[in-house]
Amino acid sequence: MARSDTGPGQAYASAAPLLYTPQVNINFLQPLLEAAGPSGFEARAAKVWSEEAATFAHRVYSDHYGNVYAELNPDAGRPIILMGHLDEIGLMVSHVDDKGFISVLNLGGWDAQVLVGQRVRLLAEEGDLLAVIGKKPIHLMEASDREKGSKLEDLWLDTGLEAEDVRRRVPVGTVGVIEQPVFTVGERVVSKALDNRIGAYVVLEALRQLHGAGVPRRVIAVASAQEEIGAFGARVASYQLDPEAALVVDVTFETAQPGVDVKKVGRAEFGSGANLSVSALTSPKIVKGLIDTARRHEIPYTLSANPRRTGTDADEVALTRAGVPCGVVSVPQRYMHSPSEMVDMRDVQACIDLMAAWVGELPETSDHSR
Structure with a gap:
């Protein structure tokens, strides 16, 4: 969960909602949200995610800890990983x-x-x-x-x-x-488990885009376990995969809802796009690369300030082995940790498109050092 603020030069104006049209894979998203998958017991949600991944990924598997993986080009060297946690409170x-x-x-x-x-x-x-x-x-x-x-x-x-x-x-x-049903209002989805089942949805849909584009890199989408009780699954997954770099997806506070002090948490309203975390634990090069990619492709975004930890799986991934360069991409959300969480699918689509574009445009040999 990251604090947020408006990024310079982005295509965002609070007076006029963005005309950014999402492509919602509701036949995947709805059963993913409806599946019961509390921290440490994610098997039902993992099954939904894995079955969807198997429709296009080159390799789909799980580990003993409950993490689930979908790979493109498994033999193409060290991977870029896209991670969203699968568990719910x-x-x-x-x-x-x-x-x-x-x-x-x-x-x-x-x-x-x-x-x-x-x-x-x-x-x-x-x-x-x-x-x-x-x-x-x-x-x-x-x-x-x-x-x-x-x-x-x-x-x-x-x-x-x-x-x-x-x-x-x-x-x-x-x-x-x-036990709460999923329902939609226009571009918005209301459900339990959006924190962070929506992140698991984002990483797999980004991987689907990369598959469609024929990206030659080894890319792994990870639906991680046990984030809500300590990001333990992220630690296991990142150690096993030894990635070149990682993008982690989570939710952040939507700031148009009553009671939010934007001077403390920044600004990330519905329709403002993907929220990017600037933190001591995130890679400046990756953050800059995400911003540059968003501007080139006219993908809306905001920035968040998290001076130390990001409060996401990235905090564990970044400290794995000799360290993993990370970026954090978040979906603005209302009513976090409640039975009726809410997101705007325009922001979800912005996260998908930004991650896929950033990975797809990486040079064959990438230097992610600070």
Whole structure:
């Protein structure tokens, strides 16, 4: 998650939305978003991603850690990698009481306020179970309690089953995700898991463009695991691949939503395009190359200032082995870490086009040193 600000010379004006038309592969994106894939348990989402990758990539495979890979030109030397994390935040069962009510812990960074009244899909024994998140009704609260925020330890999951059935089917360690449908409003998509399933979508669609252009380089799209609990999958994947350079995709804060102080987080409104992170951990050459590419191709973009860490998989990739030159490309998003995250597909398309153009125009021998 990167802070953002407007980049110099870009084709962006807040008074007039950009006429940048996305090409949405909804037959891939919707099932990818709907798949349950909390951190460490990404297999269902990985299956959707892998099956789509297999329609065009030269090689598709996974590792023991849950990362999934799609390659072009596997024998063409050290790769350029495009990485977006596949996991979503979720919940893990910690206790079932004598009445069958389920206590849970965060699997990733939840604000308990957005969980109240939601439905959860538990990846349970004998098949998935739906549960509701319960809280004491306002009628039964003391006046002082009504002003307090909810805490996760005061909430519970209720499947409607008897305690014996719950304990059999939902042992401690069972994971779950929010159950919410995908819907669209014009160019905007609303769903759970957009952070960062949309990044996994972006890297595979960029790889598809490179395949269509016949790019001779070895390029690997990586749908990484466990970013939401520490970017552990990125560490494993980048060590294994030993890339020449990497572009990492994540989401950043959309700044037209109420309550955002642009003096602190910068500016990246819907329709402003791809957000590029400027950080101590990103490569100045790659950032400049992305900006130059965006200008040549009239792809809208903004810049973000992240003096130290970027808060993305790039923080791990950049420190792998002897260091990997990285760039971070982000999609502006509203309502991050909620059941109803929102992105604009124009910005998603800008990220896809920019990444594909940058990789496609790299010289045969590239120097990414600072």
